[in-house]
Amino acid sequence: MGTKLADQEQATRVVDRLLEAYPESTISLTYSNRLELLIAVMLSAQCTDERVNAVTETLFEKYSSAEAFANADQDELADDIYGITFHNNKSGYIISATTTIVEEHDGAVPDTMSELTDLSGVGRKTANVVLQHGHDIVEGIVVDTHVQRISRRLGLTENERPERIEEDLMELVPESHWQQYTHLLIDHGRAVCTARNPSCEDCVLEDLCPSSKLDHDVDLAANDPW
Structure with missing residues (x-):
């Protein structure tokens, strides 16, 4: 170099x-709030955005809050996101992450890199997307x-x-x-x-x-x- x-x-x-x-380049995931963004990005790992958008269209109607996801039955949630890569693992991550959001952040998606990456299933890449598009905070690529x-x-x-x-x-x-x-x-x-x-x-x-x-x-x- x-x-x-x-x-x-x-x-x-x-x-x-x-x-x-x-x-016109922009994010291709469909979401209407920070929680939906977080869930969509978690689901998108090793999966196409098109597939994620197809699944979340009904998913977000059924689960409309962090509390709803946190209280979900894992097997049922896994079925709800069937077709998503590693749907069984991701259902567990989602329940764990939203439980933390409810218990430690009053149901609101946190706005710092450290708090986001402390959530189950959330790495730096996911946290960067949520910060950038959910909180208008750009601190990485x-x-x-x-x-x-x-x-x-x-x-x-x-x-x-x-x-x-x-x-x-x-x-x-x-x-x-x-x-x-x-x-x-x-x-x-x-x-x-x-x-x-x-x-x-x-x-x-x-x-x-x-x-x-x-x-x-x-x-x-x-x-x-x-």
Whole structure:
């Protein structure tokens, strides 16, 4: 990797281009309050947002408060979220987390990283999403699989663990774009820079990307009219 300044300039160019390519980029989970956001993000771990939204459409009608989730029968809740990856485990996490919210936070979703990550099933990634979109507090960058994959491909980090990747990105990405960076890379990862077969020929970042599959010399020769 180059100097820190060069990497910062690279990150800024990445954000600028993706903002132009995906001007409407935002969170794709459906929720109407902080509790629903928390539950939706917990369910989204290793599961598509589309599947989560389909399940929560009826889930949030049945369980309308932290108390309702905390008092739920775990087997019944597991059935209610059937189709979600690891639904049995997540039902237990949800009941435990909402019990803590009821007993220690008067039923309100807490607004600090430490209090959120103390909840069962809530790691830093989930806590960052809840802080950013539920409390308008941005103190980090959400590192999901798209952010992890594309940031490494772009040479913005060489780390593999999300916590270390977040630390690297926070030094490079302008703080004003920490929240949007995640959504931009998610959209780009779904549309172009997929895990198995990225469409480098369609990528607005191709000329910036050290992982591009394209042979620039061959491309230039093929396009040379002489």
